[in-house]
Amino acid sequence: MLNEGVLARGKPASISGFCAPGFRHVLSHQCGMCFNDSAQTDDVFDFEAMRNALTEQKLPWPPGTQPAYNTTNIGYLLATIILNVTGQSVVEFLKAEVCGPLDVAFYLGVPPKLLDKVATLYPADTVNEQYQRGQTPGSNIYRAWNAMPKPWDVDVINSAKVRTAFLPSFGGHGTARGQATVYALLANHGELNGVRLLSSAAVTQAQTLQWEAEDAILNRPLRMALGFFKNKPGWVPMGPNPDAFGHFGSGGTLAFADPDACLSFACQSNFQCGGQSVGDRTEALVEAVYKSPPAMG
Structure with missing residues (x-):
């Protein structure tokens, strides 16, 4: 969209009901919208629930002032911006603008007939520090993962529910x-x-x-x-x-x-x-x- 001049980097990101930061702040993980405090466990499976949680979220700091990798919300933010600006879902947009022209297979939700093609994920034989902090109350990543399944581990990631779901922040295959x-x-x-x-x-x-x-x-x-x-x-x-x-x-x-x-x-x-x-x-x-x-x- 930047390439075609549809959306300027400094233009407010178009998210209904929210006084949004600039698109540049969303892309650079400085928008402040890294938490979803009003969401419930498993709301990542519900696109509208995530949009509502983001609409209600209070910023912990002003946009552009604090780098914070947007682990859970980034895909929902960008999918909403793409929908509001182009009228396309992020799946439609990626197929038309990237995957189709390059003949690349990529899925935000694996078709059931292709599930047997997905590799099984195996846990590390040493502690994965990011996962450990994500399960530790009081950490920022635990707060950011508020809407995630609990626990979030390889058994859950390997499930058909996760593999077939539309999870725009982390569910690409x-x-x-x-x-x-x-x-x-x-x-x-x-x-x-x-x-x-x-x-x-x-x-x-x-x-x-x-x-x-x-x-x-x-x-x-x-x-x-x-x-x-x-x-x-x-x-x-x-x-x-x-x-x-x-x-x-x-x-x-x-x-x-x-x-x-x-x-x-x-x-x-x-x-x-x-x-x-x-x-x-x-x-x-x-x-x-x-x-x-x-x-x-």
């Missing part, structure tokens, strides 16, 4: 190859195999650093662009180039674009890592990619 394809387009300044989805200027905007600090939810030192994390060795490792940008996920999942190297990377693992970062395994894969000779086209 796809392949590492599909992720790498999307990031290859970003690494190539918005074009891939003759398909241009973004202008080079839009990609530059998206990867521009917005803040570098310890965030208030994960308590990690992070670098954030517009919707993407920036390279942060030791926490979100994306090789040697500081302008690499992408996103980490649960238990060691990582995908990113490195325009300086014209490279994209995606790793998905169904065996969770412990600790608080992406884990030694994923970090070693990133290092190995950059040590490998470039592929000859």
Whole structure:
């Protein structure tokens, strides 16, 4: 939408009933809408309940003043903005604007006939610090996970209820190859195999650093662009180039674009890592990619 000029970064995000922060603050995880205090357990499965909770939520700090990774609410915020601005659901929007043109399979709600294709997730053999804090009353991440199932563990994540649900913040299912394809387009300044989805200027905007600090939810030192994390060795490792940008996920999942190297990377693992970062395994894969000779086209 930024690429097509539909929504300016500074324009208030269009969320019915809420005096919203700027769209830039939503994308950069500085909007302050990281809690959903009036929601109930399992409300993440109810899109309207989440929208109502966000409408009622009081901001803990003014927009733009506190970096806070928006673990639970970000997808509901963006899905609402997309719906209000374009009239499309986020599923329709992604299919038309990203997945269809790039021939990438990605699901926000796996069709029942494809459930047997989904890998089983296995817990880490050491403590996953993020999950541990998410189950600890009094922490900001516990508060942010208010609407999540309890407990939130691999047994719940592996359930058909979660896999088939519309969970726009964290319920996406796809392949590492599909992720790498999307990031290859970003690494190539918005074009891939003759398909241009973004202008080079839009990609530059998206990867521009917005803040570098310890965030208030994960308590990690992070670098954030517009919707993407920036390279942060030791926490979100994306090789040697500081302008690499992408996103980490649960238990060691990582995908990113490195325009300086014209490279994209995606790793998905169904065996969770412990600790608080992406884990030694994923970090070693990133290092190995950059040590490998470039592929000859």
